[in-house]
Amino acid sequence: MTDIRYVCLSDLHLGEEDSILTALNENVVDSDNPSPVMIELVKCLKELILKNKGTRKPTLILNGDILELALSTTNISTMVLERLLELFMKKEEELFEKIIYIPGNHDHHMWEQIRETQYPGISGDIRIIKCLLHGARHRCSLKKRIIHYIGTS
Numbered sequence: 001m002t003d004i005r006y007v008c009l010s011d012l013h014l015g016e017e018d019s020i021l022t023a024l025n026e027n028v029v030d031s032d033n034p035s036p037v038m039i040e041l042v043k044c045l046k047e048l049i050l051k052n053k054g055t056r057k058p059t060l061i062l063n064g065d066i067l068e069l070a071l072s073t074t075n076i077s078t079m080v081l082e083r084l085l086e087l088f089m090k091k092e093e094e095l096f097e098k099i100i101y102i103p104g105n106h107d108h109h110m111w112e113q114i115r116e117t118q119y120p121g122i123s124g125d126i127r128i129i130k131c132l133l134h135g136a137r138h139r140c141s142l143k144k145r146i147i148h149y150i151g152t153s
Contacts, residue, residue, distance in 0.1 A: 003052040008061040015077030017066035022080050031079035042087040049095055057097040064104025
């Protein structure tokens with residue numbers, strides 16, 4: 001089997017109570033803990049990636065509507081995303097070399113706000129976002145990870 005070079009995920013709608021990747025506690029979103037399905041997803045991807053014969057880690061492409069900002073708050077959605085990134089990028093056990101984030105219609109406006117406030121002079125298609133969870137209630141523990149952002153402008 002050829003080594004896995006890219007893992008593409010889309011339409012996770014993290015933070016929305018109907019997303020199986022969002023943990024619930026008594027029918028209320030539990031943004032402090034990963035859902036059982038999220039944990040199993042990461043375990044399955046890890047098992048597949050560990051079968052790579054080479055040492056290069058794949059790139060994760062988050063392709064649209066990763067966050068649910070139409071039916072959930074920014075704070076809840078980004079905290080659920082933080083749970084996923086903590087599992088994907090556990091220190092010394094990172095599954096991916098880098099993450100590319102392409103916003104969709106449910107999360108595009110947050111990325112535009114970050115770009116306008118944090119990187120007003122940057123032009124071009126690829127932006128480097130230092131902290132994915134800018135503005136979230138909890139401090140981002142993944143600040144040093146590099147996340148490429150592909151905008152639509």
